[in-house]
Amino acid sequence: MLPARLVVYFVLGLALFSPAPYLEVMRHLVEGLRGVGLLGNWRVPAKSSLFRARERLGSEPLRVLFAATAKPMATEATPGAFWRDLRLLAVDGTCWDVADSEANETAFGRPGSGRGAGRSAFPQVRMAALVEVGSHAVLDAELAGCRTGEVTLVARLPRSVGPGQLVLADREFLGVPLWQAFTATGADLLWRVPANRVLPVIRQFRDGSWLSQIRASSGPARDQPVVVRVLAYRVKEQAGADGADGYRLVTTLLDARRYPARQLAALYRERWEIESVFAEIKTHQRGARVVLSSKTPEGVRQQIWAHLLVHHALRELMLRTAATRGLDPDRVSFTETLRSARRSVTVAPGSFSP
Secondary structure (H helix, E strand, C coil): CCCHHHHHHHHHHHHHCCCCCHHHHHHHHHHHHHHCCCCCCCCCCCHHHHHHHHHHHCCHHHHHHHHHHCCCCCCCCCCCCEECCEEEEEEEEEEEEECCCHHHHHHHCCCECCCCCCECCCCEEEEEEEEECCCCEEEEEEEEECCCCHHHHHCCCHHHCCCCEEEEECHHHCCHHHHHHHHCCCCEEEEECCCCCCCCCCEECCCCCEEEEECCCCCHHHHCCEEEEEEEECCHHHCCCCCCCCEEEEECCCCCCCCCHHHHHHHHHHHHHHHHHHHHHHHHHCCCCCCECCCCHHHHHHHHHHHHHHHHHHHHHHHHHHHHHCCCHHHCCHHHHHHHHHHHHHHCCCCCCC
């Protein structure tokens, strides 16, 4: 029976070398050990043995390992990581296509195809993530079936935020309960406003922003409005476009002198960094249009946590590389780092370890 530690290493290897098959990944992992004489008489196990070992391991050790290692890694010297002493974070959701099995469909559901009455070709897992903007590190994540909404999953992420942080989010997340859940941690917020939201002017500021209130649509919180500051602006490329009403943002940063509206509007662009993070993980690391291969829900969760762990390790390597060269981490290529990590595992074991 393979030791649990070796099985974890193998599962991480599957994520690093995705979408390579089992035995090829194992050969990559042990080739360097063989080259330096550390493998001895050990032989690569059969595929069936590796499959059973993954089943025995389950997903919980990977989830716990991610929770223990996924910490903020940017410093004040990291370009784009802080704004006015506030660490920049972003929240959003995405979906993973998973193997078309009865067990996966029962556990995760299958969305409509978006092309009429049909259904998607694959079941899907929905993931909500909290990301550090400056480093692209995923700091927390929640997994559920595609029937669970993004707002429900994001509501579990305030556990990982706190004072000294500014959380950016898109318009679908703006609601009083979720807003209060994040502000209760001491974090500040800068979120986009849905087009149909009415935000009355309570007090106008010289920079064009104004104090307003948001209310819950129902329940006891409806009579307990939350005070926010509203910013309205247009992107130059959209000026004059038909139906282009511009953007509105709400924030907890009520001091218009200390936090000018123009600067906050420019800062909100950083929210899109989380889309780049999802592309790094799902397109470059996992592989474009690659479906997670596990046919069991537990195996699927195991694969996703492994991908998040490998991505965090790659991003830490990129941050160190950028710091030694005096570069913005955005100037370091994710795909080149991924290729370098794959080579190092094969040629120089121990030089890169998720």
